[in-house]
Structures are given as C-alpha cells and as structure tokens.
Amino acid sequence: MTLGPAPVLALLLAFVHVSLYVLIRGSAGRRLPLLILAAFLGAWAGDALAGRIGVDPLRIGDFHLIGASVLAWVGIVAVALVAVLGPEPSTAEEAPTP
Numbered sequence: 001m002t003l004g005p006a007p008v009l010a011l012l013l014a015f016v017h018v019s020l021y022v023l024i025r026g027s028a029g030r031r032l033p034l035l036i037l038a039a040f041l042g043a044w045a046g047d048a049l050a051g052r053i054g055v056d057p058l059r060i061g062d063f064h065l066i067g068a069s070v071l072a073w074v075g076i077v078a079v080a081l082v083a084v085l086g087p088e089p090s091t092a093e094e095a096p097t098p
Contacts, residue, residue: 006047009063010072014039017072021080031083038075046071 018035022028028035050056050067058065 005061006063007044009060010043010047010068011040013043013065013068014072017043017069017076021076031079034079035076038079039072040075042071042073042075043068 014036018039021035046068047064049071050064051062056064056067
C-alpha cells in the first residue's frame, strides 16, 4: 500500500493556511487542532473536486493548488464561525457551588 502525494500536500497546505489564519487573527486557542483538521480535509476535498472539474490552472504535479486552497479556507471559516456562534465555554469560577 502506497501513500499518494495528495494527502501529504493537503496536510502541508493546511499548515500553511492555518498559520496564515493565526498570523492574521493573533491566536487560535484551543481551536487549533480543529482548524488544522478542517483545513486538511478541505484541501484534500478541494484537490479531488478540482480534479473532477478540471479547471484549476495552478497545479503541483496532479495536485490542484487553487481548488485545495479555496476549500481549505472554507474549512477554516466554518470552524471559526462555529466557535463564534457556539456557546461560551464554562469555567470553574462560574460553576454553582453545592
């Protein structure tokens, strides 16, 4: 069983885009693993989708860079929106005392 280049390049691209997001945002907090996972899955899906459509002019071998980057950012934005719209995490100070 061999590992193709798409998952490896998707992971590298996910790290680049999440690093750029953290640079712009300032911090990611506890969302960082979720951001990396969402960007990785988005990049991998973006490569597959752009390969099916066949419209991506910028490629690294068979890896469709623009399609992967767009869907990686879709994953990052989805995690950021869920974090903003979701409930606030509770702290030990807010817990009621028995």
